Amino acid sequence: MPEEFRYRVIHETSYLYSGRIDLCHNLCCLCPRDTPFQSRIIHFMSIEPRPEVIGDHVDFFGNHRNVFSVQHSHEKLLVRSTSEVAISTAARPWEGEFEDPPWEEVAAGLPGLRGEAARGIGGFRLASPATPPVAELREYTLASFPSGIGVFGGCQALMKRIHTDFRYAPGSTAVHTGIKEILAGRQGVCQDFAHLFLSGLRSIGLAARYVSGYLETLPPPGKPRLQGADASHAWIEVHVPGLDWVPFDPTNNLCPGSRHIVAAIGRDYFDVQPLRGIFLGSGSQFLGVRVDVSRA
Structure with a gap:
């Protein structure tokens, strides 16, 4: 009988403003999804100051979103998301024997998808604002996809090369750093490596x-675990016929399992930003983020 890991995730976002803010509207994407291997147990939000308007909905990609508006004067904003999830330790289909279809055949079949398949799979083969087609990246990707190789095998090879060729360097890029800049600098963070991976795969027609x-x-041996020292993470999923969506984490060069907690999916980061919004007021803002992931 497969076991499960239970996790508690606390994600705090704070904004400190240099002047008074009269109004803000915000959209959150912090509620973990249910997946074939993950079940959301609880999720709740606390917001200071208390918003006058609050609601929730499910977006086009199936992500649960919270919306709120603070409609009175304030100088700071604190949004705290608390979640608990259960993740199965059962073997994933891609961990055993399976048929890995040639990537050319898979890519050739995607434009012909219709109905729900076109919406749920085919749309993810298209470029997005953060993953535009780049000729240099297409050539880089094709080096991992010789003729006849399977989708899974090609993705594993490309994941390993990104992990080897690009240096993990926090602070070296920003949210809006483009694919060409990442290629030129050969460094970045998980968001950058995910965008690079996505753009390359889409450039050869894969979803x-x-x-x-x-x-x-986990802390180093003999060291205490530090609360609030964790961070949000990003990886990708590739559609492999017969396996459905298969995850790949180029930052760590592995296929995610029971230690990866899924919050949301989209075309790129800008579809699933944890918190975004607009405000009416003057002055500048200072952002703080604190994440804590622990066994429940």
């Missing part, structure tokens, strides 16, 4: 989607 979430991190 792939962005995944935002969290990763359980």
